[in-house]
Amino acid sequence: MLNIVLFGPPGAGKGTQSAKLIDKYQLVHLSTGDLLRSEIAAGTELGLKAKGLMAAGMLVPDDVVIGMIDNKLAQNPSSNGFIFDGFPRTIPQAEALDVLLKSRGTGISAMIALEVEEQELISRLLIRGQSSGRPDDQNETLIAQRVTEYNTKTRPVADFYKAQGKFHSVYGIGEIEEIFGNLCTVMDSL
Numbered sequence: 034m035l036n037i038v039l040f041g042p043p044g045a046g047k048g049t050q051s052a053k054l055i056d057k058y059q060l061v062h063l064s065t066g067d068l069l070r071s072e073i074a075a076g077t078e079l080g081l082k083a084k085g086l087m088a089a090g091m092l093v094p095d096d097v098v099i100g101m102i103d104n105k106l107a108q109n110p111s112s113n114g115f116i117f118d119g120f121p122r123t124i125p126q127a128e129a130l131d132v133l134l135k136s137r138g139t140g141i142s143a144m145i146a147l148e149v150e151e152q153e154l155i156s157r158l159l160i161r162g163q164s165s166g167r168p169d170d171q172n173e174t175l176i177a178q179r180v181t182e183y184n185t186k187t188r189p190v191a192d193f194y195k196a197q198g199k200f201h202s203v204y205g206i207g208e209i210e211e212i213f214g215n216l217c218t219v220m221d222s223l
């Protein structure tokens with residue numbers, strides 16, 4: 034199996050590039066942000082719990098997202114592999130993911146980080162907010178809060194994979210196709 038953590042701050046292009054990667058490599062896309070938004074849209078108890086935190090630009094509790102990933106892994110037993118997008122976002126999530134994959138006889142093949150400077154992220158997210166309808170893309174204070182969560186809780190996850198010799202990075206500013214080509218070069222080297 035090819036199991037990839039596509040990593041990067043909010044607005045780095047993870048969703049856009051995941052869609053292209055799953056198409057080319059026949060992988061299953063697991064975005065915890067998308068899964069949480071589906072729970073909110075369906076009005077579930079989990080969605081209700083997550084809604085306030087997401088709207089405030091805060092991370093939802095680890096056990097909530099780990100449980101969602103566990104369910105999705107169970108639902109796709111014969112997949113070629115997974116692209117994890119927006120997960121793991123904390124060290125405990127990364128540790129739990131290793132345990133979940135190991136129990137299924139597999140593991141993470143690589144983390145690929147999309148590197149984008151902070152000022153570019155903020156302007157991309159403000160533009161996305163005009164059409165996405167996402168409440169957390171609507172104002173600069175909330176976006177800054179998400180970037181702070183990323184810098185304090187999520188950035189250290191890269192070190193977790195560096196320690197395992199699985200870290201790769203790709204520059205995330207430029208044409209979508211050019212960035213995709215650079216991601217594919219890493220994918221094909223795995």
Ligand code: AMP
Nearest residue numbers: 065066086087091092093098119120122
């Ligand atoms: P995203 O669509 O990945 O930008 O995620 C949107 C929001 O969902 C984040 O700002 C968090 O509030 C929440 N979220 C998504 N994935 C996670 C995760 N792995 N851990 C904690 N919170 C998450």
